[in-house]
Amino acid sequence: MPTFKPAHSLLVRLLAVLGGGFIGGALRYVILTDLTSAAGARYGVYPVPSLADSIDLRLFVINTVGVFIATWLLLGPMGNSSPDAPGRLFWTTGVLGGLTTYSTLIGELGALWGQNRGVAVLIGALSVGAACGAGWLAYQIRQRLERGS
Amino acid sequence: MLTFSAFCALGCLVRYAAEVFAGLAIRVQRYWATLAVNALGSMTVGLASAHLISDHTLILAFCGGMTSFSAAIAAPAHAWRDGSRRSSVVVLTTTPLLCIAAYALGASL
Secondary structure, three states, rough: OOOOOOOOOOOHHHHHHHHHHHHHHHHHHHOOOOOOOOOHHHHHOOOOHHHHHHOOOHHHHHHHHHHHHHHHOOOOOOHHOOOOOOHHHHHHHHHHHOOOOOOOHHHHHHHHHHHOOHHHHHHHHHHHHHHHHHHOOOOOOHHHHHHHO | HHHHHHHHHHHHHHHHHHHHHHHHOOEEEEEHHHHHHHHHHHHHHHHEEEEOOOOOOOHHHHHHHHHOOOHHHHHHHHHHHOOOOHHHHHHHHHHHHHHHHHHHHHHOO
């Protein structure tokens, strides 16, 4: 296992994570909350969704695109830097880590589970499958670019 | 939105602290810590969803920052490229299963 000596002070690393996480969280809040309705104030409650509304496309897109960008970044020059490099911490651990979320997806699946288990399993499988596909796509594109250069 | 983002940032910080702790103290790859915090965050959401009737937005904000879909897949992809293929497959396959189990555990407590 490669070991890296942190080249930057603890304060810089903490600020990179906090700053990135703040921006990622704000982006997620804006995207997932319908600011034009009262639902915005009730983001923290999982309503039992109707089957027609059971697929939250916004969360699906956030997680899938976030995985693609994070994989793309980590397999590029950023991935060769120290895991504690401020730029890497800001973008991957902070912004993309704050934007994408496992717990919200699991919470939504849990709310749906009581209503229709088959749909919950299907949406869970689609979400994880699409994210894995996005990561695989980023991996393949990176490999082709490296072979071409 | 500012409070939500601040709690999300704190969650990111906890994830980072767990990853550093895993690398320095336990001497394992950092994605194992990501797996652990993803499960812990899912369990917390299960606990909050089942037992908190009132709005628990800030818990979701914190857990949303602590858990990360991008790190759960990008880090194993990075490990795959570097040759740790068995570990990356194990992390990729166990993360969703472990998170679901942790959520169910949290909801049943």
